[in-house]
Amino acid sequence: MVAVLLIIVPLGLAFAMPLFNFVSKRIAAYLPIAAMVCNLILSILLLPSVMENTRIVILGGLPPPLGIHLVAGPLGVGLSGLISLVGLAVSIYAWGYIKQGAQDKYHALYLLLLSGATGAVLTGDLFNLFVFYEILCISSYALVAYLGDRNGVESAVKYLIQGSVGSGLILVGIAILYGMFGTLNMAQIAIHIDNVDSPALFLALVLLVTGFGVEAAIFPLNAWLPDAHSSAPSSISAILSGIAIKVGIYAVARVLFTIFGVAVVFQYVLLLGLATLLIGEICAFSQDNIKRMLAYSSVGQVGLIVFAMCIATPDGVGAGLLQLVSHALSKAVLFLGVGYLVARSGSMSLSSLNGIGKRMPVVCFACVVAAFSLVGLPPFVGFAGKFLIVRAALAGKSIFFTVLIGIVFLATVVEGAYFFRMVQTLYFKDAKRQIEYKKVPASASIPIMALVVFIVALGVYPDVLLPYLKSAAADLLNKAGYIKEVLG
Amino acid sequence: MRILISCVLLVILSLGLVFALEQAPFGSNQIDNADKPGRFYLNQGMEKTGAANVVTSVVVTYRGFDTLGEVTILFIAAIGLGAVFHSRKKVKRYEKEKQSASLILQTGCRFLFPLIVLFGTYVFIHGHLSPGGGFQGGVIIASAFLLLFLGCEEKKIPMKSMNTVESLAGIIFVGIGLAGLYWGESFLENFLPRGMDYMLLSGGVIPIIYIAIGFKVGAELAGIVAGLIERNP
Amino acid sequence: MFHQSTYFVGCVGLMIVGLYTMLTKKNLIKVIIGLSLFETGIYLLLVVVGYIQGATAPIFSRTTGSPAEMVDPTPQALVLTAIVIGVAVLALALSLTIRLHEHYGTLNLRKIRGLKW
Amino acid sequence: MEESLEQILELSLTLLMLGGAVCACVFKDLLNAVIAAAFVSLMAAILFYFLQAPDVAMAEASIGAALTTAIFVIAIKKTKRVEEE
Amino acid sequence: MTLGLLLIVAFGGALLVYLPGKISSKLRDVWAVLVALAVLLGTATFYGKSVHDALSYQFLGLPLVLRTNDLSWFFAIAISGVGSFSIIFSLSYIKNRERTDFYYSLMLLINASMLGIVFAGDLLSFYVFWEIMSWATFLLISYNRGNALPAGMKYIVMSMTGSAAYLVAALSLYAKYSTLTFSAISTQITTASPGFTSFILILGFMVFGIKNALVPFHTWLPDAHSEAPSPFSAVLSGILIKMGTYGFILFLYVLVGFHQFSQLAWKAVSLQSVLCWLGAITIVIPTFIALMQDDAKRLLAWHSIGQIGYIILGIAYGTSLGVAGGAFHVLNHATFKALLFLCVGAVEYRTGGVRDLNSLGGLMRRMPITFIGALIGAFGIIGMPLTNGFVSKWLIYKTLILNQDPFLAFAALLGTWGTLLSFYKFLHNIFLGQLPEKYKDLKKAPTSMQIPILLYSGIIVLFGVLPGIPLKIIAGFVTSFGLTPLNVNLWGIVSETGTLNTINLSMAVVSAFFAAWVVFAFSRRSVPTTAQDTYAAGASIPRDKYQYSVEFYNPLYRMMGRYLRDVVDEFYGWLARVTQMTGEIVRRLYTGDARDYVLYIVLIVAASIGLKIWWPT
Structure with missing residues (x-):
């Protein structure tokens, strides 16, 4: 029953934020840090005990099929651990980075975003997944528009319109599923779904995958991502890229694997993931604005993760999860680092960042390490992710997958090209005007370097993650196991 | 061109939807057997929670976590609105001269305001007995404040206290949930005694939560409307 | 089966008109009106899913209310939550529209294209 | 099956609602469009009543018709009233 | 002195060069030379020994093996030799340039990763060291700025395509034999179908062809070598390209075995x-x-x-x-x-x-x-x-x-x-x-x-x-590859079809040289004139x-x-321009108009419904 605290602690602190506001203005900045520390400790404590048997946390006094319940499985607790880790780093960064605007409102929204993400990852009920997904989306609409500048508000409006249409479709999907099965509990739906075959089932699947796909940024649905991630404040784009997309992918995966599990749909979503990868990388290649380039690269990486997951073998899903972890860490470091690069150099265009490596060595070193990890070079965690994905794809020994892997590598080469171009701009180009930069505050370099240490440590010794990945992949993949755990 | 494409797509979409919905076996058969939640709430709803209005018992206890999420969303909307409007330059783009409302309107508003608030509170206090509940009552209170904003401009609305009511109600809700965790064995458990049927205090935790939600929704929506009319809280 | 086809036509029609408005109209506020129409259609669909022919409202009172023939209460709980989510999103959308109008001076979506490609 | 009064009423209300929705989509003046949308919400509230869902009817009537319209009117007051071509 | 320890010394020395660098440049030079010589001596001690030790540290559940035999010792001594000479050379070459710590650490890092490649006993550690070598080389090539940057980009793009091909080859081998160590693969691959072995070999030729700069993949080499700092060009040309050759030998002789390779043919070619x-x-x-x-x-x-x-x-x-x-x-x-x-x-x-x-x-x-x-x-x-x-x-x-x-x-x-x-x-x-x-x-x-x-x-x-x-x-x-043994003596090869004896050859050359020198010494001295004052019929000559x-x-x-x-170079340039153009076109998809974004969502749903109706899989 400790798992409930993972959601309630950030929620309660966010509700209490206006009260703290009367006490003192600056205390608001410390609450997210406290909440995330507590979440991190809770999930680390919970993880080993959850590995053997998943804990079912009953809410509202009723056993699973009747009331809402949380499924604290290895996948759920693992993802909430990742969320709290990246959330902690970003909240320490935001303590020093967010100075203008209604800061206490920013920190409340930030806390709610993270509690929405943690809730969505843990819940076992379909409508509850929708509600937490909604919390995540609406708080990210508000946070994207936090700066109130022209780009921020415009991207927030577009994000909102696309997101709410997506949520509408999810609601229609849930209505159809409830109409046919009379229950909202994912496990119960999964049981009854096999003995019913009607076109409404396919329609519900399409609507749910499309609705959750909007946040998971699969190909045609990710038009909001480049605008939102490039015009949001950097700490927010780090959280959006690092966490929000991952919750979208988790939701799509949960719907696809646990509820429906229809083989032909995996191929279809696999091709969609591949299309996302290709389009994300090619668009990123021709970008001049650095944050927009990173946003498109997030789109590409999402395509890679979805591609890996839809191989639908335990290895494939495990590889997808490792790539998910590596992308969350590396992209968070990149966005946090670029935040201060842009703040100090004034403009977001690559040409204005020439030769900044000499004046901000720590931040640029972190960006280079994160870029190398995203491209998948050996001593970093990205390599382990890419290696596992290729191994899982080629395990089937089918020509079709070898061709697909060829295309994936084509996209990875394009990705390598624009990341190495960024490295050259940072270090090997001479700045036009020698202006002196203020030093990057410790509140920014400490979280960045901490995440870099994680990237390198997991890269050098990824075996520490293997057992968690295997059981998380099993938690996602085998329906029978999930049903047995939930409904006993 | 755009109209043509969207028409074609919408026709396909509507075909798919109607075709699927017609085929889907809706209607009475989905909650016929007992293990389905719908039937369980109806049969044991009255004994378990003591609330006459089964929908309220579902909203507050059985699916209380959704309602907690729901209230957070409203809280996010209010705060998001405040954040978006906080950093706006105090540009007065156009200053229509505001002639104050006529006397009849002002006195009418001042007279009607308490009545509407009373009706709103009635609705959410009797949430578990008669139709209606926290959300509907809160909205009615918010419309009372709306009437006040439109009618009499110069009446100062204590926005500061509105915020405290809002967050206090939120903390009460979470507190009751935690108390359920502490006394009962699960979050948002209905641990208080059931009380007499059809009486005001029946239904254990439900009326307290619904009153808290009523205040919270009322305060938040009033804050949202005030924020929109540039009476930033 | 009860005459559900009228309701299905009603809610699918509402959804289609809402989507049509969002797809073709240029003004941002008209698009948001389309959004709220779309969501109203969805709420109608959600409630219709729970309706049972000839059943009464799920509210007990001293005199009436036998659990056997009552309508399924869960979809009504879902709709309550969905409506309030709808209004929250709507309020946020319109506040952003006002800020957008201050920046751009217009609400024509063809002109609000600062961020593209 | 004989057409009971209730079914006829429901059918007419649905058609009214769809007509209101089309008007909301077509009107040039945004205020008229908002009023049409409010009318649609009202019709939906009445339909909810027919579907034996009083709670939802009250919620849809108060939020859908009253509050949404109020927010829309405030937003239109702050921006342009007529949808320019 | 195990192989693992040698590599740790090499990598540690490379990464730790920053510490003495902070104290004084003199100390850093001494440190760099010491590390290079230590690595040279370390490799020398492995002469003639054939060691095969699987590391206790497993990467993703796969065993990492370090092994040495004559072949890898031969390459290793060349690597450490050329590496240390270049470091000694660059002591004064790089003295007054900025970022010298960066330069030295990368030189030592490349040295260490090349040693790693040569000592690797399985495809995974081979790939890990290969990739470290590639991105370290990229950083060093773009060391002196200006037009070294496009050279670095060309190099890294081609080497990444190569590594991608390598990974596909290695992992399809893993899919078939579920092992990555050379010895295990070479025993099992004899039963593989010709199609599969030629697929693996062609991918191997691509990888090692790119690093080796064989004709179709050679375009990166002229720019990279001429733009890199000279001591690094020496390492680059001298030994870094030879990693491709080592790869060729590895795939042709160690993994697949020459007999099986020579059978692979495709319609008489x-x-x-x-x-x-x-x-x-x-x-x-x-x-x-x-x-x-x-x-x-x-x-x-x-x-x-x-x-x-x-x-x-x-x-x-x-x-x-x-x-x-x-x-x-x-x-x-x-x-x-x-x-x-x-x-x-x-x-x-x-x-x-x-x-x-x-x-x-x-x-x-x-x-x-x-x-x-x-x-x-x-x-x-x-x-x-x-x-x-x-x-x-x-x-x-x-x-x-x-x-x-x-x-x-x-x-x-x-x-x-x-x-x-x-x-x-x-x-x-x-x-x-x-x-x-x-x-x-x-x-x-x-x-x-x-x-x-x-x-x-x-x-x-x-x-x-x-x-x-x-x-x-x-x-x-060569004999370990199963080819006919050569008998070699100190000054050449003895074989019935023509022995090579360098002693009398050099004696002949020296005597011929001596005779030419005698003739030159006693001949009449010609008057050395400067070429500047040649008569050009009064035309003004740029001196x-x-x-x-x-x-x-x-x-x-x-x-x-x-x-x-260089037609091949223009083809690659055209390829780069094509990706840039597609990038420009594809990103037009995000038109910036919110209504198009909603159109995309409706499009996806309608497309799936359409697919379901007309193409019932």
């Missing part, structure tokens, strides 16, 4: 002949393009590609003589190419970065040691009898003639002529000819530069006169320009220039 002809083309075309170059380092770079052709020709040929010739040429090319790059580096250091062959000349008197080094290096690359180049080219020619392959032999011969001509131009334009005024008071190359030059020259002559020393090791691993060595091969260039346009 056997894979082996394709590789040989690729080697031949790589000999001819780049050598004649090198002829036209005016930049000294670019000329040397094009020659590196040419010489690689010899090595690949030797190895792909498959007879023991051929493989021995190819492997020996690896070592020789490492020595004389590194020597030539170091001499150009010394000249560049003294003349302040001037590499243009048309504006140098007559540096023989001012920098005698560098001239001697360049002379011996040029003799080596041409294959003069006294130098080691002669021995390896002799072996390669021997195999071609013995197996009656006239066309390949003619191509090799053509290559040697090209080398002869271009190195005549190289030596003459830099060292012989007239000394321009501005280099009147040019100082000698600093001692820390002269030591590696002299050492290289010594090695070239030593291996030229006594080739037995390296040939014994090569014979060792510096009027040397007959300027635009040395212009008439030849006018004749052949049209055919030597």
Whole structure:
């Protein structure tokens, strides 16, 4: 029953934020840090005990099929651990980075975003997944528009319109599923779904995958991502890229694997993931604005993760999860680092960042390490992710997958090209005007370097993650196991 | 061109939807057997929670976590609105001269305001007995404040206290949930005694939560409307 | 089966008109009106899913209310939550529209294209 | 099956609602469009009543018709009233 | 001293070079040289030992194996030798440049990763060290800015495509045999279908062809070598390309085994002949393009590609003589190419970065040691009898003639002529000819530069006169590949079809040289006149320009220039432009209009419904 605290602690602190506001203005900045520390400790404590048997946390006094319940499985607790880790780093960064605007409102929204993400990852009920997904989306609409500048508000409006249409479709999907099965509990739906075959089932699947796909940024649905991630404040784009997309992918995966599990749909979503990868990388290649380039690269990486997951073998899903972890860490470091690069150099265009490596060595070193990890070079965690994905794809020994892997590598080469171009701009180009930069505050370099240490440590010794990945992949993949755990 | 494409797509979409919905076996058969939640709430709803209005018992206890999420969303909307409007330059783009409302309107508003608030509170206090509940009552209170904003401009609305009511109600809700965790064995458990049927205090935790939600929704929506009319809280 | 086809036509029609408005109209506020129409259609669909022919409202009172023939209460709980989510999103959308109008001076979506490609 | 009064009423209300929705989509003046949308919400509230869902009817009537319209009117007051071509 | 410890020392030394760097530059230089020499000694101790220890540390559940045998020791000693000489050379070359810690740490890192590649016992650790080498090389190539950046980009894009092909090959092997260690794969692959082995080998040729700069993949090498700092160009040309050769040997002889490789054919075109002809083309075309170059380092770079052709020709040929010739040429090319790059580096250091062959000349008197080094290096690359180049080219020619392959032999011969001509131009334009005024008071190359030059020259002559020393090791691993054993004695190869005896050969050369010197000594001295005052019928002559060595091969260039346009390079440039264009078009999808974004969502749902109705899978 400790798992409930993972959601309630950030929620309660966010509700209490206006009260703290009367006490003192600056205390608001410390609450997210406290909440995330507590979440991190809770999930680390919970993880080993959850590995053997998943804990079912009953809410509202009723056993699973009747009331809402949380499924604290290895996948759920693992993802909430990742969320709290990246959330902690970003909240320490935001303590020093967010100075203008209604800061206490920013920190409340930030806390709610993270509690929405943690809730969505843990819940076992379909409508509850929708509600937490909604919390995540609406708080990210508000946070994207936090700066109130022209780009921020415009991207927030577009994000909102696309997101709410997506949520509408999810609601229609849930209505159809409830109409046919009379229950909202994912496990119960999964049981009854096999003995019913009607076109409404396919329609519900399409609507749910499309609705959750909007946040998971699969190909045609990710038009909001480049605008939102490039015009949001950097700490927010780090959280959006690092966490929000991952919750979208988790939701799509949960719907696809646990509820429906229809083989032909995996191929279809696999091709969609591949299309996302290709389009994300090619668009990123021709970008001049650095944050927009990173946003498109997030789109590409999402395509890679979805591609890996839809191989639908335990290895494939495990590889997808490792790539998910590596992308969350590396992209968070990149966005946090670029935040201060842009703040100090004034403009977001690559040409204005020439030769900044000499004046901000720590931040640029972190960006280079994160870029190398995203491209998948050996001593970093990205390599382990890419290696596992290729191994899982080629395990089937089918020509079709070898061709697909060829295309994936084509996209990875394009990705390598624009990341190495960024490295050259940072270090090997001479700045036009020698202006002196203020030093990057410790509140920014400490979280960045901490995440870099994680990237390198997991890269050098990824075996520490293997057992968690295997059981998380099993938690996602085998329906029978999930049903047995939930409904006993 | 755009109209043509969207028409074609919408026709396909509507075909798919109607075709699927017609085929889907809706209607009475989905909650016929007992293990389905719908039937369980109806049969044991009255004994378990003591609330006459089964929908309220579902909203507050059985699916209380959704309602907690729901209230957070409203809280996010209010705060998001405040954040978006906080950093706006105090540009007065156009200053229509505001002639104050006529006397009849002002006195009418001042007279009607308490009545509407009373009706709103009635609705959410009797949430578990008669139709209606926290959300509907809160909205009615918010419309009372709306009437006040439109009618009499110069009446100062204590926005500061509105915020405290809002967050206090939120903390009460979470507190009751935690108390359920502490006394009962699960979050948002209905641990208080059931009380007499059809009486005001029946239904254990439900009326307290619904009153808290009523205040919270009322305060938040009033804050949202005030924020929109540039009476930033 | 009860005459559900009228309701299905009603809610699918509402959804289609809402989507049509969002797809073709240029003004941002008209698009948001389309959004709220779309969501109203969805709420109608959600409630219709729970309706049972000839059943009464799920509210007990001293005199009436036998659990056997009552309508399924869960979809009504879902709709309550969905409506309030709808209004929250709507309020946020319109506040952003006002800020957008201050920046751009217009609400024509063809002109609000600062961020593209 | 004989057409009971209730079914006829429901059918007419649905058609009214769809007509209101089309008007909301077509009107040039945004205020008229908002009023049409409010009318649609009202019709939906009445339909909810027919579907034996009083709670939802009250919620849809108060939020859908009253509050949404109020927010829309405030937003239109702050921006342009007529949808320019 | 286990292999793991050696690698840890190498990598640790590379990463820790920043610490002494913070204290003082002198301490950092000492530290760098110490680490390089320690690695050299460490590899030397593994002479003759064949160690095979699986590391206790597992990566993703796969065992990592480090092993050494004659083949990897042969490469390892070359790597550490060339590496340490370059570090010694760059002590003064890099002294007053900025970011010297960065330079030294990357040089040592590349050294260490190359050692890792050579000692790797399974495909995974091979790949890990390969990738570290690639991105470290990218950083070093773009070290001096300006147009080194596009060169670095071209290099890293091609090397990433190569690594992608490698990963596909390695993991399809893993999918089939669920193991990655060389020994396990080589036993199991004999049963594989020809299609699968040729698929693996073609991918391997792509990877190692790119690193080796075989013709279709050679376009990155001229830019990378001419833009990289000279000591690193020496390492790059000398030994880094040879990692591709090591890969070739590994895939052809260790993994697949030559017998199975020679069977692979596709409608009468056997894979082996394709590789040989690729080697031949790589000999001819780049050598004649090198002829036209005016930049000294670019000329040397094009020659590196040419010489690689010899090595690949030797190895792909498959007879023991051929493989021995190819492997020996690896070592020789490492020595004389590194020597030539170091001499150009010394000249560049003294003349302040001037590499243009048309504006140098007559540096023989001012920098005698560098001239001697360049002379011996040029003799080596041409294959003069006294130098080691002669021995390896002799072996390669021997195999071609013995197996009656006239066309390949003619191509090799053509290559040697090209080398002869271009190195005549190289030596003459830099060292012989007239000394321009501005280099009147040019100082000698600093001692820390002269030591590696002299050492290289010594090695070239030593291996030229006594080739037995390296040939014994090569014979060792050639027999381990299952080819016919060679009997090797100290000064050559004894075989019934023509023995090579370098002792009497060098005796003949020395006596001929002595006779020529006697004739020269007693002949009448001619009056040395400066080329400046030649009579030009009163036309005003630009004083510096009027040397007959300027635009040395212009008439030849006018004749052949049209055919030597680097078509392959333009193809890659076109490919890059195409991706940029598609990027521009594809990103138009995000039109910026919110209604289009909603259209996309409806499109997806409608498309899936349409798919479901009309194409019921």
